[in-house]
Amino acid sequence: MAVQKKMFIPDIQPGTRIDEVFVLVEARQGQARNGPYWQVRLQDARGAVDGKIWSPVSQNYPELPVGEVVRVAGSADLFRDQLQLRIEQLEAVTAPRDQIDWSLFLPRSVREPEEMLLELEELCKRELHHAPWRKFCRKILQHPEIRSRLLLAPGAKSMHHAYIGGLLEHTLSVCRLSLAISDQYPEVDREVLLVGAVFHDLGKAWELDAGIQRDYTDPGRLLGHILLGLEVLEPFLAKNDDLAPGLKLHLKHLLASHHGTYEYGSPSLPKTSEALILHYADNLDAKVNMTSVLVQALPEETTWTPYQRSMERQFYRPERTPKPETKRPAAANRTERPGVRSFLHELQPKYADVNENGEG
Incomplete structure (x- = not known):
């Protein structure tokens, strides 16, 4: 039963x-x-x-x-x-x-992981015009083991996106943020930035167990997801002779520096515009997700979250600006797309604590 x-x-x-x-x-x-x-x-x-x-x-x-x-x-x-x-x-x-x-009992993303992985592949196909980058991303995302791990991986143990599908949800968001920021700065290498966003947290699929406890694996504790991600990508980079050595080096720097500071486990500080953008996009998405989860979990009559050690503050649920009233279209003019699925359901974890491998 x-x-x-x-x-x-x-x-x-x-x-x-x-x-x-x-x-x-x-x-x-x-x-x-x-x-x-x-x-x-x-x-x-x-x-x-x-x-x-x-x-x-x-x-x-x-x-x-x-x-x-x-x-x-x-x-x-x-x-x-x-x-x-x-x-x-x-x-x-x-x-x-x-x-x-x-x-x-197991928190999940509001979207199906398979749908998000497909969207990530389509994003790379649409936005990457340099054929070696397109080929590189396709080979990795279609690799059976990598694919199976991405579909289950959480984005973190307990801080942000800490649920099944959380890694893909976070990755897609960082990709969109990175592309939006690059639109503001035409001199930025949009394509290497996108590839860095796609794979910046790839190592988390090996760092964290996707089971009930979402605990750190032995490689996760000993190496951390940045080194694990670089290790997973290295064979694909080595076999891709079409990619210029300078592009490979820049991609590695993006992954190595995306935590932004040595304090949060970054082996290197961001030293290119693209690396700075990736770091801030990653950090922004993590912080907004954590804050949203906390506020959404509040009872209706409560406006302040409990104190959060990871960010040294409480968060407030402010009054929202009313949305303008819109007239509903007449029934004869309405069309509905067949087969549209709703993925909206509540699932978010309530508390966020500092994890042992840093944030982001």
């Missing part, structure tokens, strides 16, 4: 009694003055929340089933302006994994 959800994490308010199912994504033990406790993190398709199992209840759990669906009973409180669950009971759900509706 499939697990049914009744309440998603963004709907939980302080003082609410909880008897719900979530995925247990993290669990670690700690020691307080009154005894040992468990610090846990729970997730569903629309958010994540921290919780604690205090002593003496914690002593009933020598271990916890991380990565499994669990039923949690307890209450919700505020701790340092952050929602936190006080857990009184936690048990693994016994339903077979193939009978669980995982769409209730």
Whole structure:
């Protein structure tokens, strides 16, 4: 029998009694003055929340089933302006994994990854006029392993676009931003900038596990996504004799410098106009996504988000400018495109924390 959800994490308010199912994504033990406790993190398709199992209840759990669906009973409180669950009971759900509706627990992009990957390919085909660049992008995006990883990869562990399809969503946005900025500056090499935008975060498909916990892989922890991305691209660059050495070098610089500063893990500082544009486009999209996710997750009557350590501030939901009224066209004049699918549904994670490999 499939697990049914009744309440998603963004709907939980302080003082609410909880008897719900979530995925247990993290669990670690700690020691307080009154005894040992468990610090846990729970997730569903629309958010994540921290919780604690205090002593003496914690002593009933020598271990916890991380990565499994669990039923949690307890209450919700505020701790340092952050929602936190006080857990009184936690048990693994016994339903077979193939009978669980995982769409209730794993955050996904509002768009299908296959659709976004196709759009990325079409963008390269349309905007890249230098044949070696077109060939380079086509070979990489159509490589079976790279393609399968891109379709599942999140954009980050917990900061921005931290959900299935998040990497493709972020990549498309950075590509559009980069192209729009290059329209303002005709001297910019629009094509190498676009290729850099397409592959700037490619290494994240190897840095992060696309599973329930979105944890760092061993290569991700040891090397980071910038070096991993350069490593994946190197064989394609080496085999492409049509690309001028100077173009290959510039592309590598774009990837190596896109984090902008040494503080955030960039092996190099941006040293070309194209590298600066890519860095700011990447950072802008990450920050706007994080802010939008936080504000959209607020209850209707709340205007301020909890304090965000990663950006050292709270965010405010301002009043929006009213949209002008438009008359609906008469029924006889309306035409609808057949087969148009709506991908609009809520899914965003609620909190953003600093990740260990920097931001962006």
